Amino acid sequence: MSMKILLIEDDPDTASYVAGGLRENNHVVEHVPDGRDGLFVASGGNHDLMVIDRMLPGLDGLAIVKTIRGAGLKAPVLMLTNLGGINDRVEGLEAGADDYLVKPFAFAELLARVNALARRPPIAPTVAVLKVADLELDRLKRAVTRGGKAIELQPQEFKLLEYLMRNAGQLVTRTMLLENVWDFHFDPRTSVVETHISRLRAKVDRGFGAELIQTLRGSGYCIREPR
C-alpha cells in the first residue's frame, strides 16, 4: 500500500534517512525543512500521513499539529521528539499527534509505527470480535477461543493479544508493545516483553498446529496466518 507522506523535518541527516527509507518502501514522500512552509503544505490536505519534528525553525511542530487539527484535518501525525524530553510526548499527544517517536530511532521502528498509523482506525469500534485464522478474541465478553476451544488469559496477556490482533499482519515493535500494553515509556532492563509473548504463545499457539505469533528477528512481532 503506497501512501503520500509529508515529512516536516529541519535536520538534513534525519530527513534523508527517513525520506529515503520510506521511498524504498514504495511511499511518496514530500519533504519540507521549515515549520511555516510545512504548515502551508500540510493545510493542503493532500497527504495520507504526516511525520513532523517537534522542534522546527519558523514554526514549532506542536503549533503545526494544533493548527491542522483545528482546521479539521484528520490525517494521522507521527511526531518526532528529542531524547530526554519527558514532557514532549504528553504535549504532542495533547496537541493532536497520534503517536510519537524519540530520536534517535531505528528506521524499522518508524516504519512499523507509520504502518500502524496508516491502518488507523484498524477496526471499526463496533467490531467486537477480532479474528486471525481460527483465533478469535471477543472484546466485549473479554473471551478468547481458538478453533472453538476457550483459552484462559491473564488481563495483561489479553491486552497484549488484543493489541497484536488489532495490528494483525503488521510488524509490532517491542517499544510499541511496551507503550501500548504496559504503559512503559522507558526501556525495562529485564525481558518483560519476551516473557509475556512466550507465555501468550504457550496458551494461544501450543498444541494448535500453526503458530500465529511470529517473531521478526531484531525488529518485533507479528500475528498472522502462516502462508
Added chain:
Amino acid sequence: MNLGNLLHSTSFRLIAWYVAVFAVSVAILLTVVYWITRAALDQQLTDSVEREMSVLTEIHRVRGMESITRGLQRRIADLKPPRRYFLLQSGTGEKIGGNLPAMSPFSGWRDLPIPAEDPGIAPGSKPEAGESLLALGRRLPDGNFLLVAENQYRTIKAREAILVAAGWGIAISLLFAIGGGILIGDSFLRRIEDINRTSRSIIDGRLSDRVPTRGSSDEMDRLAVNLNAMLDRIQSLMESLKRVSDDIAHDLRTPLSRLRRRLEIALEQKRAGQDCGPAIEDAVAEVDAILETFAALLRIAQIESGTRRSAFASVKLGQVVSEAVETYSAVAEDREQRVLADIDRAAVVQGDRELLVQMIANLFENAIRHCPSGTAITVSLTREGGDAVLCVADTGPGIPIAERDKVLKRFYRLEASRTTPGSGLGLALVKAVADLHGAALELESNSPGLRVVIRIRSSGPSRGQRDPAAQGGDHETEELRATPV
C-alpha cells in the same frame, strides 16, 4: 549611602513631593488660622472703642458736659500706661478735655498717629509704643466733637506673634518632614542596595549569595524572599545541569571506548575478509545501551528540576502496583523466583503516573536482578494514616549500611555488581521520583537482602477534598481502557 545617590533615588523624589505637599498644607492651615485670629483681634478692638464711645455718649446725654469732662479725666488718670485716648472739642474747635491734641472733627473710623508725648493728665507716664491709633469720632447733639481712640499696638503685636509662630511652625515641620523622609528613604534605599549588591555578587560568580531578609514580612522583605526563592530554583537547575554534563563526561567514556573497540574489531574483520556482522550487531547494541543511559540521565535531571510537579494528578497507586506485580511475576517465574504480593488496591496518591510506573518497575527489576533463583520477592502496599507505604524486599546480597547513601547516586554500583548489566541509574531514578513526590525513601536490611520502603505522604486537606472528583475522572478513563475501541 552618599547624598548624591540619595538625590537621584526614586524614594528621594517621592519624599520631596511628600514634603512639598506637606509644607503647602501646613502653610494653608496657618494662613487660615492667622486670618481668623487677626479678624477676631480687630473685632475686639473696634468693639472696645465702640463700647467706650456709647458709654460716654450716654453720660453726655443724661448728665451733660460737666459729667463727661470729669469722666474723661478719671479715665485718663486710670490708664497706666495710657493706651486709650480721648478728645472732647467744642463746635468751634477748642479742646475741652482729653489726652489728644485738637484736630478737625470727623465722623466715623479713622487711623490716627500716636502723639509724641502724652498730653494727658497722667504725668510721667509714657504712651505705649506703636504705630497708630484706631479712632472713632462722633459729633454730639450739642455740636461738640467726641473722639475715642485705642492703640492698635497689641493687636499688631499679636498679629506679628502669630506670623512668627506660623513661620517657625512651617520651618520645624519642614525640617521634620525632610529628616523623616531622608531616614525612610535611606532605609528603603539600603534594602534596594542590598538587592543590588547581591545581584552584582551573583554576576561576579558567587552564586550562593542571597539577599538578606529581616523577617518583617513587608513588601521589601517579601521581594527579598521571592528573589531568594527564584535564585535557589535557578541554582538547583544549574547544578542539575552541571551534574548531568559531569556524569555524561565521566561515565559515558567507558561505553564509548568499548563501542570504538567493537567497531575497530569489525573493521579488522572486514579487512581480513571475515564476517563482521556479529561485531556490528554488538556495536549497535552498545549504541542502544548508551542512548538508554543518556535518556535515563536526562530524565533524572528533568525529574529533579521539578517541572513535572505541575502535571500531578490523582494516581491509583494500588492499581499501578498490582499491574506491576502481574507484569513482573511472569519475569520472576522465568528466573525461578516468586513474587509474594499484598496490595491495598484502594491506595491513591497525588503524583505523576508515568514516573510512578517507572519507579515501581525499577524497584521490581532491581529485586529480580539481585535475587538468587528459588527465593521470593515480597511486595506490599499499605495505607498508614493517609500515607501510602510501598515496600519491595528481595533476598539478594543486600547493600552494606555504609554504601546505602551512595547507591542512590547516579552511576554508583556496588563492586560486586560491576559485572552484571545495568547502567547504575536504577536507584538514582527511584530516588529522584520519590523526591519529586515528597516521599521518604528508606533502604533497609531484609537480612538477607534489601528492603526498599517508600512512604508517599498524603496530600493536604484541600487536595484531599478534590480527590473524589479526580478519582471520578480517573475512573472514566479506566473504563474507556477496559473496553477499547
